Structure formats: structure tokens, C-alpha cells
Amino acid sequence: MTLYMLPLAIGPWQIALIVVVVLLLFGGKKIPELMRGLGSGIKEFKDASKEEDSSKEDKNE
Structure with a gap:
């Protein structure tokens, strides 16, 4: 595994740890609200x- 791919090597224990930390920081009731906002x-x-792309196409024509 190369050095630039090292941060992408997340295993099940790391994911579980991240979930636990997020639950402790935000609580169970706040998480759906945060995901909705995201x-x-x-x-x-x-x-x-999409609006930017369509405005660029209009200028090119």
C-alpha cells in the first residue's frame, strides 16, 4: 500500500470508533438533524x- 492511500485504509474497528465518538459528541437525537442539513x-x-454549467453553455453559443 502506498503512502497516499494510507488515510483511505479504514477498517471496521476504526469505523466503529468514529461512530461511537460521533454519538458521544452529538447524541442520538441530533444526528438525524445534522444529516438532513448535510x-x-x-x-x-x-x-x-448545474446552474453554473448551463450559464457557461449559454455564453459559448
């Missing part, structure tokens, strides 16, 4: 990038 942010980003 999802809406990603959707807004995709919409904005």
Missing part, C-alpha cells in the same frame, strides 16, 4: 453547479 447542503451545491 443532505440539503449537498443538494444546493449540486443545483448551483
Whole structure:
């Protein structure tokens, strides 16, 4: 395994540890709210990038 791929080598114990830490930091009730906000942010980003692409196509024509 090369050095640049080392951070991507996450095993099941590391994932479990991350889940436990997130649960301890935010609590079980707060996590769905955080994921909903993250999802809406990603959707807004995709919409904005599509608008940018369409405006570039309009300028090229």
C-alpha cells in the first residue's frame, strides 16, 4: 500500500470508533438533524453547479 492511500485504509474497528465518538459528541437525537442539513447542503451545491454549467453553455453559443 502506498503512502497516499494510507488515510483511505479504514477498517471496521476504526469505523466503529468514529461512530461511537460521533454519538458521544452529538447524541442520538441530533444526528438525524445534522444529516438532513448535510443532505440539503449537498443538494444546493449540486443545483448551483448545474446552474453554473448551463450559464457557461449559454455564453459559448
